[in-house]
């Protein structure tokens with residue numbers, strides 16, 4: 001049978017179908033998502049759960065004139081499939097292919113390039129106010145998940161939007177899950193709305209009674225209305241939203257396209273700010289993904305028949321080592337606690353959370369709060385480990401400065417996915433942390449060259465009480481190019497001390513001053529350079545701040561050139577701090593090359609390919625060393 005999906009090149013084609021054909025389109029889309037993601041990997045559960053919602057929204061609204069604004073955005077795979085990207089969908093998350101998130105350069109239907117959560121209500125409300133400003137009349141809809149709703153940005157936007165009379169619709173896509181089960185009081189309230197049978201029965205009864213009341217006398221009606229108002233505070237499901245100024249509708253079944261389209265068509269005509277509470281099932285339509293929603297949130301390639309992941313053998317990752325090390329730390333030191341902002345799995349804290357449930361805080365997708373909360377804990381003598389991806393700590397910049405660094409509080413920031421994150425792409429790369437953290441007084445920043453050093457740094461961090469410490473480490477494990485040799489290097493196992501690096505390879509021509517993940521490629525580069533008769537040193541910087549100025553000066557004295565290497569943007573990063581130091585000391589006798597990422601955003605693709613594109617591989621480092629040496633004065637002239 002010909003697929004309906006094949007006729008849909010834009011939402012207008014979808015709207016040309018009969019409403020009763022939408023379930024078939026939904027099924028066809030599900031099949032494509034499952035087949036594609038089983039090959040490419042990607043976000044399975046959330047995207048399967050939102051298929052009917054996507055179709056109903058495009059069916060009931062006149063997109064793209066009407067605006068749909070997604071939150072986080074991987075829920076929008078179905079949206080991609082009906083907005084002209086069906087033919088490219090197989091390239092999902094691949095280098096040069098389509099993004100796993102809405103992306104403004106991909107389609108006029110993607111208003112924003114997104115990937116971080118809690119943004120949609122704010123940006124959509126801005127669009128709605130701009131529409132009013134221009135005297136236009138299109139509709140604006142923000143879609144947000146229950147996991148993202150508790151984020152400060154979302155609540156701030158609710159506060160502002162509910163105070164207005166602006167025509168604006170929020171769809172609350174409630175599947176009771178963030179990546180892990182959603183946490184917090186808001187989640188409990190939403191849950192009560194959906195699940196409590198007594199509550200729902202009473203609500204229906206009350207609604208029925210109220211509808212019959214106008215037949216009674218005026219005073220009774222008025223009294224009844226007062227009683228209703230009073231009871232409402234206990235019985236109206238969306239009272240929390242009503243109190244904020246929104247008209248609340250729902251909850252409705254998010255997989256019933258018929259009901260959804262009717263409801264959306266009805267409420268879109270109503271003025272003012274509105275919220276429609278839609279209940280969906282993460283992983284809908286794929287039994288194993290429905291049953292193990294956490295596991296199938298984001299997946300590597302898998303066998304669609306069984307759900308079994310096709311895993312390539314891989315060495316231990318930093319995340320795994322963090323998971324083990326943090327348990328060991330907690331065993332040794334009862335003051336240690338761990339905090340995650342809705343990412344227990346991604347940060348490696350699942351085992352820890354089982355072992356130490358009383359010393360584990362999943363605060364929801366609320367990085368700003370996570371950091372402020374950590375500050376409070378640290379102030380009172382608890383030792384918080386705030387495990388936050390590098391990219392998501394961006395959200396909590398002011399809290400890091402104001403609540404932690406100014407107060408000199410010993411918060412331990414563990415920044416996973418520092419550097420190029422890979423297939424999640426432009427919004428997820430942790431390429432700015434060195435630049436945004438380096439200027440902060442009182443903060444020290446470490447970056448391990450390998451897993452053992454990482455563990456030693458964690459141990460050190462637990463003893464470091466002088467102020468905050470950030471440890472940044474990359475996705476995956478130590479970067480090795482299997483085909484390339486690595487040189488023998490000294491492993492002095494110098495104990496970790498603030499601002500002390502280590503000299504790993506002694507050379508004479510050029511010094512490779514590498515930070516964290518770039519130490520292993522630098523060691524490989526030494527082997528490549530030796531093949532060309534060039535003798536290179538490798539210094540493991542260990543600290544981006546403070547710099548090991550003693551080692552830097554020795555490097556200057558013994559070589560004609562220095563190459564600094566970091567997995568982050570060059571501007572404001574480690575190499576730039578080295579340059580500033582040398583400039584301040586008036587040292588200009590060596591040539592310096594700063595290797596890092598240029599001043600532009602990086603799209604999605606496999607991490608290895610992106611590192612290659614960014615010139616952060618051992619051959620590229622060797623090339624830099626050769627070219628900077630070619631510019632350097634000969635030894636006799638220095």
Ligand SMILES: Cc1ncc(C[n+]2csc(CCOP(=O)(O)OP(=O)(O)O)c2C)c(N)n1
Nearest residue numbers: 046115116117145146147148177178179342
């Ligand atoms: C600011 C920020 N912090 C953390 C994340 C990582 N993250 C991605 S999705 C997600 C949970 C999303 O839950 P929800 O909004 O309910 O969406 P669902 O997958 O349930 O549709 C989290 C924590 C993120 N994208 N942005």
